[in-house]
Amino acid sequence: MDGSPDEPSDPRSASRSRRHLAGRPPARRPLQPPLAPPLARVHDRGDALPGARHRGQRGPVQRAQRGAPAAAAVSGAGPAGPHLREARRAGERLRLGAELPRLGGLKVSGTEPGLSPHGVLTAHLAVPAAQGPEATPRVYRPLLERVRSLPEVRAAAVISMLPIQEAWTNGGYTVAGRPAPPPGQDWVAELRLASPGFFGSLGIPILRGRDFEERDGEKGHKVAIVNETLVRQRFRDENPLGHRITVGDEFTVEIVGVAGAVRQAGLDHEPLAEIYLPYGDADLTGLVSDMVLVVKTAGSTGALAPDLRRTAHAVDPGLPLYRVLTMEQVISDSLALRRLNLWLLALFAGIALALSAAGLYGVISYLVAQRTREIGMRMALGAQARDVIALVMRQGSRLTAIGIVAGLIGALALTRWLESLLDGVSARDPFTFLGIAALLVAVALLASWLPARRAARVEPVIAIRSE
Secondary structure, eight states: OOOOTTSOSOGGGGGOEEEEOBBSOOOSOOOSSOOOTTTEEEETTSOBOTTBOEEOOOOOOOOOOTTSOOHHHHHTOSSHHHHHHHHHHHHHHHHHHHHHHHHHHHHHHTSOOSSOOTTEEEEEEEOOGGGOGGGHHHHHHHHHHHHHTSTTEEEEEEESSOSSSSOEEEEEEEETTSOOOOTTOOOEEEEEEEOTTHHHHTTOOEEEEOOOOTTTTSTTOOEEEEEHHHHHHHTTTSOOTTOEEEETTTEEEEEEEEEOOOOTTOTTSOOOOEEEEETTOGGGGGGGSEEEEEEEESSOHHHHHHHHHHHHHHHOTTOOEEEEEEHHHHHHHHTHHHHHHHHHHHHHHHHHHHHHHHHHHHHHHHHHHHTHHHHHHHHHTTOOHHHHHHHHHHHHHHHHHHHHHHHHHHHHHHHHHHGGGOSSSOTTOHHHHHHHHHHHHHHHHHHHHHHHHHHHTOOHHHHHHTO
């Protein structure tokens, strides 16, 4: 559910100037949310002042002699052998290349994100630049009050950036009373601005301490909530509550809560250290021009979207509300590129499998046609149909074995390239290799059995007269 047609697709163009908490040199991707005056300013055009940190990813088979098996073709010495083996080798590599990312994609899709997305609706908001950054608290506070009063709404909050989006901002920090990190080894944490109720809206547990309150951020009451990843890194078994941390060079806050770890950078990234700051902090007023509304509902998220638009219009007719998505859609969108890669690899794998089966069927059929007289003579001398089938199937089995061995060697080389696409699955997973080999054997047996059955039906007299 995107914004209505009469709204701009990206109303942030009206308020492009954003400020961000500082730290790392610009890297992969510009940020959506703004961060902060005392530290650094970043513009959407990508021109960041020093200190701002951003990260955003092979002819015909030789004729067999009368009464002798087509050993040249089977062994690969004949003209068809190298082509067939190369085709099967390529097919094996492609199929294995598709199977491993498929397993990795399933692993990522089943990864625990650290939050509860069910029944959560999100919507991006942008206070028009003409009102100035000082107007943002006056807009968001009454908006949240009205949204929370809507029927079926259980909780509502705003956050500077949604989790699971592969776009983030971070900053360096220090802990009061502890030695600063060595030069070039800064402690870095992801930075978020959040309102009271955000953790409850997304089902993120507060493990210690408390949630934000409306008075947080007032003069003399500078606080922050950190996640359990940061606690493990800096405090280990010590209670972090009451400790003071300095973000950047001059913004000092007291830790009042510890939240559960969330995969902010995407499901295929481990949770990073995070510092949540209150969105109402007077020193961070410029941070909240663009925010994301997060609403937990007991009813249908689709039915709630129109009510949110009407509520936003009632609070401020110039307040655009766009990119209205469920949290489940946000998570699904974060996997879109991975799903596309999986579909493409699966398509190539299917084509490779079909080519391998067609190639094997064609070669075995050709060999059977070349040995028609020999087969007739064998049957005239007392060979049974099952003997003929076994003869042909052995030829197919030899070709299959050659293809599997060559393909597995090539696949091992291919998996080195695939390691960057996998999450939670070894690039040399034995079950994947065994499964692909078993699939190839099954297809090869079927492709060999069809011409073998036809050979077993040859009439000996007709076969002997065929030449």
